[in-house]
Amino acid sequence: MESSALLTIGLPSALGIIMFGLGLTLTVGDFRRIAESPRAVVVALALQLLVLPAFAFGLIQLFDMAPLLAIGMMLLAASPGGTTANLYSHLFRGDVALNITLTAINAVLAAITVPIITNFAINYFGAEGQVGLQLSKVVQVIAIVLAPVILGMIVRRFFPGFAASADRPVRTFSVAVLALVSVGALVAERENVADYARQVGLVTAIFCLGSLALGYTGARLLRLARPQAIATSFEVGIHNTAVAMTIALSVLDSAEAAIPAAVYSVLMYVLAAVFGYLITRIDGTGKDSAGGAAAPTTQHAH
Numbered sequence: 001m002e003s004s005a006l007l008t009i010g011l012p013s014a015l016g017i018i019m020f021g022l023g024l025t026l027t028v029g030d031f032r033r034i035a036e037s038p039r040a041v042v043v044a045l046a047l048q049l050l051v052l053p054a055f056a057f058g059l060i061q062l063f064d065m066a067p068l069l070a071i072g073m074m075l076l077a078a079s080p081g082g083t084t085a086n087l088y089s090h091l092f093r094g095d096v097a098l099n100i101t102l103t104a105i106n107a108v109l110a111a112i113t114v115p116i117i118t119n120f121a122i123n124y125f126g127a128e129g130q131v132g133l134q135l136s137k138v139v140q141v142i143a144i145v146l147a148p149v150i151l152g153m154i155v156r157r158f159f160p161g162f163a164a165s166a167d168r169p170v171r172t173f174s175v176a177v178l179a180l181v182s183v184g185a186l187v188a189e190r191e192n193v194a195d196y197a198r199q200v201g202l203v204t205a206i207f208c209l210g211s212l213a214l215g216y217t218g219a220r221l222l223r224l225a226r227p228q229a230i231a232t233s234f235e236v237g238i239h240n241t242a243v244a245m246t247i248a249l250s251v252l253d254s255a256e257a258a259i260p261a262a263v264y265s266v267l268m269y270v271l272a273a274v275f276g277y278l279i280t281r282i283d284g285t286g287k288d289s290a291g292g293a294a295a296p297t298t299q300h301a302h
Helices: 005-024 028-036 038-063 067-078 084-091 096-124 135-158 160-188 190-221 226-237 241-251 255-282
Strands: none
Touching: 005 096, 005 135, 005 160, 005 241, 028 038, 028 096, 038 067, 038 096, 038 190, 038 226, 067 096, 067 190, 067 241, 067 255, 084 096, 084 226, 084 255, 096 135, 096 226, 096 241, 135 160, 135 241, 190 226, 190 255, 226 255, 241 255
16 A cells, blocks of 8 residues: 555554543553552553464464455454443443453553564564664554553543543543554455455454453453453453554555455454443343453443
8 A cells, every 4th residue: 555644653643642642531540540550451461462363363374365454453452441331331230340450551562562473473484674663663553552542541530521521522522543444454455345245354353252252251261350340351352453454554565465454443443342232141131150240341431
C-alpha cells in the first residue's frame, strides 16, 4: 500500500487520540489494584501474552496462511485487550475492576510486546523484503501506544471534569476510526477481498472463539472465581484492533497485514456477545460455580 499523509500522519494521530481516551479512564489506583488480586492478574497476563500468540501461531500453521496475512494474525494476537472488554464483562457479571487493571497493564506492556511478537513474525515468515520493524519504528509504536495513555492519565489526575466530559466523544471517535480503518483496509485490497475472506474469515472466527474460551477455561482450571474468569475471557478475546491495523498500515505499510484485524474487528463483537450468553446459560446466571454469589462489578466501571 502506498504511503500517504493519511497513513503516515492521520492514522497514528487518530490512534493517539484513542489511546489518550483510554488514559482518561485510568488511574494509578488501577495499577495498585494488582496487589489485591495478583494471582488473577498473573493468570490473565500469562494467557494473553504467552498462550494467545502460541494459539495464533498454531492456527497459522494449520491454515497455511500467506506470509503477510500470517504477520497480521500475529500482530492481532499481540494487540492489547480493548476497553470494550470492560463493557462485556459488566454485562455478563465479570470482575470489571480486574478488566480495568488488565487494560492499564496491557496498555504499558503492548509498547514492548507488540514489536517483539511482530518482529518474530516478520523474521519467521520471511517477509523481510516487504515489511520491517526497525528500532525507529519500535520507538514509533511506543510513541503512539504508550505516550498518549500516560498523557491521558495525567489529564485525568489534574482535570477530572474534562476527563469525564471527554469520555463519550472519544469513545464515539474510536468507534468511527475503527469502522473507517476496517473499511479502508478492505477497500485497499478489494481485488483480493474474496480470497482473503476465504483465508482469514474462518481462522479469525476460530481465533476469536478460541481466545474467549481459553481465557475462561484457563482461568477456571487455575481456580480463579467465575467473575474473574469472565473478566479474563473478555480481556483475552476482545482486542484493540485499531492498534493492529494502525501498525500494519502506517508502520509496516501493508494493507494485507491489516486484513486479519479488520475482519476480527467485525466478528469479535458478535462472537463475544454469543460467548457471554452461552457461559451465562451453561455456568449459572450470576453465580460462581462453587455456589457463591458473583462479585459486584459496578465499582470502577467506565
